[in-house]
Amino acid sequence: MKLNKIFLMAAALLAAVFASCSDDDSYSPGAQAGSYDVSFASQANQVLGKTATEFTITLHRSNGSGELTVPIEKVTVPEYCTVPEKVTFANGDTLATLKVAIASTIPFNTEYDFEIRIPETYTHPYKAQTMYPIYRIKLTKEDYTEVGTAVLNDVFYAEAKSNIKIEYSPSFELYRIPNMFAKGYPFFFKWDKQSGSKQTFYFTDATGEKGTKFETGLKYKTHGMVSVTAYSTPAGTGDDFMGYNADENKFYLPFEWTVSAGSFGNGTIYIEDIKFTH
Structure with a gap:
């Protein structure tokens, strides 16, 4: 009887292994992260003057080889702000700038949340760093x-x-x-x-x-x-x-x-x- 139990347990284990290794036709590999190591060079709350029509965000990449176009993910963007869909690094450059346009109708002295991101395929999420793929700030335009x-x-x-x-x-x-x-x-x-x-x-x-x-x-x-x-x-x-x-x-x-x-x-x-x- 003990021997039969051993055989039954072994059979169950083999069945579990084969089940875990079975083909899944719906599976597709995820995109590889960390391909380009792009990040925002710095971030600080933006306080814009009365006549300001835009502000600039600087992005950084660790390797300046070749031209690289990076899409921008818009997480929280006030209706008064226009953020470009992408930013391009020129060949040889490790820095690129993104200009955010500000509508003239934006209310003065009002604080807004602003957040954009770099897609994971262009970042290095497992690397210890002082620059990050998320740009999250408070935005205010003043009339002082x-x-x-x-x-x-x-x-x-x-x-x-x-x-x-x-x-x-x-x-x-x-x-x-x-x-x-x-x-x-x-x-x-x-x-x-x-x-x-x-x-x-x-x-x-x-x-x-x-x-x-x-x-x-x-x-x-x-x-x-x-x-x-x-x-x-x-x-x-x-x-x-x-x-x-x-x-x-x-x-x-x-x-x-x-x-x-x-x-x-x-x-x-x-x-x-x-x-x-x-």
């Missing part, structure tokens, strides 16, 4: 234009002066000082171009929503990010006044300065020596 220059007089925290630019968005009716304290940390405010206690002046976020607190980009060595909070209004007096003083050609910014551990004091800083261009 420079309307003036000034000096930021930080008498409280840095105890230093720095030159700054003042920008304005007609669509948001919003002023912006890019990189006010640190790169990548803009400061937004609403202002009706008036002076004194009757003016409209307040801080906002990037969308124009009224707010009082924002991160400066400054880092305190033991407690991290420094944030500031407006603690007054244009009705304030002395250094507690907030807004524009035409007699002095100066903005007063009364801030409470805080870190993760809490407040470390109130201190007014100034935007002065303002030169509006328009």
Whole structure:
């Protein structure tokens, strides 16, 4: 009886092997990946200026031998963007550029997802690399234009002066000082171009929503990010006044300065020596 069981098990195993090796007429081999090692040379979020009509994406290949045309897969493309169907590397070139056209009807100051890909047959998916076959970014077209220059007089925290630019968005009716304290940390405010206690002046976020607190980009060595909070209004007096003083050609910014551990004091800083261009 034991011998019969052994024979039956052997027969079952052989049947399984033959079944796994049987012909499948519907099978076709997949395309070979990694044939050309094409990738996007770099990627970063695109913030386009008011008059921009296009932006450029650079592609890279490891071997510049021969001309090569690569199709572009469109994953997420805003309706205001036109992406070419393909890009061509010239013989001898390892870099090629793809120009994305932007429609004039694109809404300003609106963030869009944008993603395109290189087909797998043109990439090297199993290779460790710093460049990748997917180009995934945030895309924004702004209508901010420079309307003036000034000096930021930080008498409280840095105890230093720095030159700054003042920008304005007609669509948001919003002023912006890019990189006010640190790169990548803009400061937004609403202002009706008036002076004194009757003016409209307040801080906002990037969308124009009224707010009082924002991160400066400054880092305190033991407690991290420094944030500031407006603690007054244009009705304030002395250094507690907030807004524009035409007699002095100066903005007063009364801030409470805080870190993760809490407040470390109130201190007014100034935007002065303002030169509006328009």
